[in-house]
Amino acid sequence: MFTGLIESVGFVVSISKQKNTRICVESSLDVKIGDSVAINGACLTVVDIKNKLLCFDVSPETMLRTNLSYLKPKDPVNLERAMIAGVSRLDGHIVLGHVDFVSTVKSIKNLGEHRELDIYIPSSYKLTVVSKGSIAIDGISLTINYVFEDFIRLNIIPHTWDHTNLYTKRIGDYVNVETDIIGKYVARYMEKYDKSSLDKFIDNLL
Template identity: 45%
Template sequence: MFTGIIKEIGRVHELSRAGNLYKLAIQSKDIFKSVNIGDSVSVNGACLTVKEKKGDILSFDVVDETIRKTNLKTLKTKNLVNLEDSLKAGVPFSGHFVLGHIDCVGEIKDARRIGDDIAMDIAIPEEFIDLIVEKGSIAIDGISLTIGRIRENRFNVYLIPHTLEATTLGLQRRGDGLNIEFDIIGKYIARSSGLEKDDKITEEFLKAKGF
């Protein structure tokens, strides 16, 4: 379990095939100190298990499905990634509940500056658009963000200066793929409330279902 509050930007040391798995090695400073072998770490939003610690390098085994369903497959040596260690008891909670299970990869369609902020438009596969609601939470490359406007199969988010400095989103460009995890609460509501194919989770929908 994670919160979507990025603790550190790591640097890819290696991504290589290792038998039936991939080996992903990431250079880290702060997260390296806080985790042990067997602990979970969110890497661009994908939950991975620490296999090895050596020097300042964290190593993970990554299965084919995770590579296929996420943007980890595009990583190259020296690329930067968002890192977060798992939620611990007694630590103040910010962000929202993030499981580290990527639902799809979204594509940046536009990123425009508005003052010191950036408004980013992201397209997702149409079958997932019913799982988002304006002003709801979403995890993008592991970052807890608030959904702005929704239009067809697109939505936008606003990135404040701190987010741009503390995460990799300020480095992303039009056409880049972003790991998307929809809010688990929204997914439970859709399942338990019998969301039909053409329905969407809106404020009116939630009120009608007693939320």
């Protein structure tokens, strides 16, 4: 489990695709073999460490469902170690490291020192995003400012822009998206029950 607060940006050194895909990233993160690390929001396990080189085996499912399949040597990636329960504040939001889908950047606008970032959202995930709710983009915990018909709008503060891989993004680039787990459970509940049942459930809560 993660918080969506990126600890550092690493750089891809190598990607080998034989029996399994192995991605090696240059990073100074303090980790050991077996630790979980989110790369662009995808939870992976450290399988080898050589000096500052961290290597991860990536399953076919992860390659299929994330933007890791588009990575090339020298690409920057967002890195976050798994959270430590009960030791530090949960400053972001609950991020599982299970990417829901890969989307693309619709637009990027400069608003003084801030940036306005629009990301496409497929209709099948529309119910899981709400204005002022949380979402993870390439593993970064962000707040949704507005929800439109097929995209969401995010405001990126200078610190987040400068200390994640967002500064490299261009229109049309791929990003990993993980919607809020609470929103997914609510959407699942709404699929299972009709409106009258949902209204009754809410009335009982009140």
